Structures are given as structure tokens and as C-alpha cells.
Amino acid sequence: MSDSSRDTVEGAGWGTAERGAYRQLMPGRVEKLSWLDPRTLWAARNGVVASWFGDPTGRTRSRWVAARAAAGAPADKVIRRADPDRFSFMVIGDTGEGDDSQYAVVPGFLKVGQDAAFAVIASDVIYPVGSTDDYGTKFFRPYQDYPAPIYAIPGNHDWYEDLGGFMRVFCGDAPPLPPEPKPRSLSRAWWRALLWRRPRPADEQRLTEARALRSAPAQQAVQPGPYWAIDAGPIRIIGIDTGLLGTIDAEQGAWLREVSQGPRPKILITGSPLYVDGEHHPCAIEGGGTVDDIVPDPAHHYVAAIGGDIHNYQRYPVDVDGRTIQYVVSGGGGAFMHATHTIAPVSVANVTEQDFRCYPRRGDSLAFYSRLYGRRLRLRRFFTLTEVEATAVVAERLGIPPTRTQSSPVRVTRRIRLVASLLGAGRRPDRPSRIRFPVRKIYTQLFSPSSATYSPPFFKSFLRLDVTPEAVRLRCFAATGNRAQELQPPVEDEVTIPLR
Numbered sequence: 001m002s003d004s005s006r007d008t009v010e011g012a013g014w015g016t017a018e019r020g021a022y023r024q025l026m027p028g029r030v031e032k033l034s035w036l037d038p039r040t041l042w043a044a045r046n047g048v049v050a051s052w053f054g055d056p057t058g059r060t061r062s063r064w065v066a067a068r069a070a071a072g073a074p075a076d077k078v079i080r081r082a083d084p085d086r087f088s089f090m091v092i093g094d095t096g097e098g099d100d101s102q103y104a105v106v107p108g109f110l111k112v113g114q115d116a117a118f119a120v121i122a123s124d125v126i127y128p129v130g131s132t133d134d135y136g137t138k139f140f141r142p143y144q145d146y147p148a149p150i151y152a153i154p155g156n157h158d159w160y161e162d163l164g165g166f167m168r169v170f171c172g173d174a175p176p177l178p179p180e181p182k183p184r185s186l187s188r189a190w191w192r193a194l195l196w197r198r199p200r201p202a203d204e205q206r207l208t209e210a211r212a213l214r215s216a217p218a219q220q221a222v223q224p225g226p227y228w229a230i231d232a233g234p235i236r237i238i239g240i241d242t243g244l245l246g247t248i249d250a251e252q253g254a255w256l257r258e259v260s261q262g263p264r265p266k267i268l269i270t271g272s273p274l275y276v277d278g279e280h281h282p283c284a285i286e287g288g289g290t291v292d293d294i295v296p297d298p299a300h301h302y303v304a305a306i307g308g309d310i311h312n313y314q315r316y317p318v319d320v321d322g323r324t325i326q327y328v329v330s331g332g333g334g335a336f337m338h339a340t341h342t343i344a345p346v347s348v349a350n351v352t353e354q355d356f357r358c359y360p361r362r363g364d365s366l367a368f369y370s371r372l373y374g375r376r377l378r379l380r381r382f383f384t385l386t387e388v389e390a391t392a393v394v395a396e397r398l399g400i401p402p403t404r405t406q407s408s409p410v411r412v413t414r415r416i417r418l419v420a421s422l423l424g425a426g427r428r429p430d431r432p433s434r435i436r437f438p439v440r441k442i443y444t445q446l447f448s449p450s451s452a453t454y455s456p457p458f459f460k461s462f463l464r465l466d467v468t469p470e471a472v473r474l475r476c477f478a479a480t481g482n483r484a485q486e487l488q489p490p491v492e493d494e495v496t497i498p499l500r
Helices: 021-025 038-041 046-053 057-070 106-112 132-139 163-168 187-197 206-212 250-259 362-376 388-399 414-422 439-447 481-487
Strands: 078-080 087-093 120-121 150-153 228-232 234-242 268-271 302-305 312-318 321-328 357-359 460-467 471-479 491-497
Touching: 021 481, 038 268, 046 187, 046 357, 057 250, 087 106, 106 460, 106 471, 120 234, 120 268, 132 163, 132 206, 150 163, 150 228, 150 234, 206 471, 268 321, 302 491, 312 491, 321 460, 321 471, 321 481, 321 491, 357 491, 362 388, 388 414
Parallel strands: 078 228, 087 120, 120 150, 234 268, 268 302, 302 321
Antiparallel strands: 087 460, 228 234, 312 321, 312 357, 460 471, 471 491
16 A cells, blocks of 8 residues: 555656556547636536525436336335445545546555445535436446446435436436426526426437446446435445435425334435534424434444545444444546535534544645645745645644654745635634635635646545444545555555444
């Protein structure tokens, strides 16, 4: 196994490294998606429209589920596999951008997952709007050589065309839903319908050609719907669909409570993480309660909850009455990178900074953004921080040891401190900054989406979970886009989760 970002600067992907061979997997022409392009923002408008005029996701989801039930899907939505007591599976989140950031993950994913029983995509299979026509270059082509089935849960972007593409690919080529009755004029529903983006007709020949890339019998899987459970070996994996706004409907909530019963150890896969960026987001259930009322209940025997949506890796080991539940963010499968350097010292649910893990490490995240904005603002000499400088100033601001051992002391100058402050680097609560933009949400909603780059290091990641009757070993592997990490994907985090 090669050095990781914990060990060396080279292990993090910095330096004059050789680019990996991932570009050989890419199509000849790749459309570069810009999240600042008004056309992209308009196409992805349904989340904003739902927040203004009411979210129809729950009703639409119920219609999809009813259609799948009528087609013969199991009523309990449980996929019962014949895996042995010892097996492995992969988790990769927020994959579908179709550019370098996605394809750079593929060689390492294939290498680490070559003997895994199956894989799960956790959120946002296809950007920007989940279109059926995009599945060829953003799903079937990159994973054509993955030999096992791939299951998925949709993210908010998959819902921007009412989940039609997702249902066709993952749920037995589900036919389109019939149109609903027209709403009353000038009602909220009428305004929503007026502004709503509707699914575009699919190119059937294009989809047929794309399906041929993953046509081997061992690669096939049909899901009972957008949410499901998988009984595999000694565990149950439960995937929930959090729709456009990060919530679940009452029908899905009742199902989740039902399939969570029993002594079998469980792992939740969700489109919206329950702990992220040092905050708790319990995920509301329509009609009352939250998903994170269900997960820590000792009667349900959850050992982990893994969510996508945020494009990095984070882990929060939360103590619940003497047992630990691992709450994980795994959204680094192939899109722009959400910053980690903006995360303040962690103190949530008795999880401290010493317990918390993230990738990319905060210093690498800050160095990445300093180079990016130095280049874009044409102020490279002012903004650009070396990896060593960024690591040192983050350690100073957070009051923590450097994540990598420095070969020699680093002098943190006024310029370095100012750049760190302007770029929103986290800071100890007892030392508030006088010069700091309100970037916590701005970074997530604006700065990070505009940070797409097309050369390494990308700081992408994916998970492998090795299951035995006694424990689950969870490992986060890095994908930088460099040749060294492509040949030997480094482990950035590892934890063993006891099942008994």
C-alpha cells in the first residue's frame, strides 16, 4: 500500500507526479459541467422551486413505489442475496459528473473492488439533472468493467427530472408515470407546475447502446424502488431516498421503522448525511420524528450510517449508551470537492476533534483552494500556500497538531494567516477571527461548486467494507488522479466496527 496523505506530501498527491491512466477510459469528448453557468442552474431549478411552492417528491415517490409493486416488486422492498457470512461490498457517492473527477476514481475502485460482492452508489448518480441520456458516459461507461451488481439510492440531482432516468436504469426499466391532474389556477401547486422542469424524452437507441456496456449476467440487479433493504451475509443494508430537500415521506418513514426491527446488525445508506461539517442533521420524516431517532434506538442494532451529498469523506464515531455508531460522509466519488478546511474544531454528540476524521485533510483542502483562487484572481503570489504552509496555519488556527510531520519548522506569516482567514479556514471558538467572510455556507453552495478542476490531485475517495460475523472493517481509499495512487490506492481512514 502506498503512502497516504497522513504520511507524506507526495502521498497526498502533490508534487510533480505522473498522471494516472484514467483518461484512457474517458470518451473522446467530455462536456465540462459548470455550476456557475445560468443554463445549468436553470436546468437544476426544481430544488429551489420545491422549497418555494412545496415539495412534491413524497407523492411522486409513492407513485413510483406503487408502480413497482404492481409490476411484482417485493412488498417489503428487501433484496435477499445469497452472500456468505464473509464478504465485501463497495460504497461510492456522488459519482456522475462524467469528467476527470469521476474517471480518476475508476481504476482504484476497480482494483480495490475486484472481489467485492456488489457496490452501492450513495446519492447523485447523474449530474446535473439525472437525465436518462447521461447514463451512458456517467454510469455505464465508467463502471463497465466492474464485474458485480451496482445498487443505488438517488440524490437530489437524480430527482431534477422526477427520477425517471434512475427508475429506468435501476428498477427494471420502469415505465413513465402518467400525468397528474392539473392543479387549481394560481395555487401554489399551479405555480410549481408552471416552473417545474419535466423529464425530457430519452434517446432509446443511445440507452440501448449504453446498457450493452454492463450486460453480463453477473452485473445485473433490479431494485424494488428508490429505497430498499439488502440482506447480505450477517447484515442488513438499508438505503433511503431523501429526495430533493433531504427529508423522507411518511410512507417511507413507516417502512424504515418496520425494516429496522430485529437483531440483525444494520448499516444505513442515505442521500443526506446525518452528521456533516461538525453539525447534526437528523433528517425529518413527514408526519413526525426523524431518521436519527431510528438509527440510535438499541432495538434496531444499527452500527453505521453512511451518507452522500457532500463531496468529501468525514467520520463521526458517536457513542450511544456505551456502543459506538459510525456516522460517515462518503460523497467523494466523482465531482467537485467540498472544502474541509472550513470545518471548525468538531464538538458534536460528544465527538471531539481527536475522534473526527476527514479526507481531504484540512491543510490539503486549504492548499487546494489557495491555488485555485490564486489562479482565478490572478493573485498567485499572494493567495498560493504550499501544502506545508497550509497544514501549519490550519494546525495553528484549530489548536491541533499538524496532520503530517514537518521536516522543519514552518514560520506562519501574516500573509499566510490572512489568506487562511479570507478562504474561511476553521478556527477555535475561543479565538474568533476579525477578518473572515461568512463562508461556511457560501463554500458549500457557491465556492465549492465552482472549484472543479481537471488535473490532479482531485482528493476523491470511495469505501470498501469487509464483513464477517464478528465485525465490519470500513476503509476509505483515496483517488488523486496520480499514477502512484492509481496503482496502489492509499487507505486514508480505517475503523473496525464490532457486530456482537
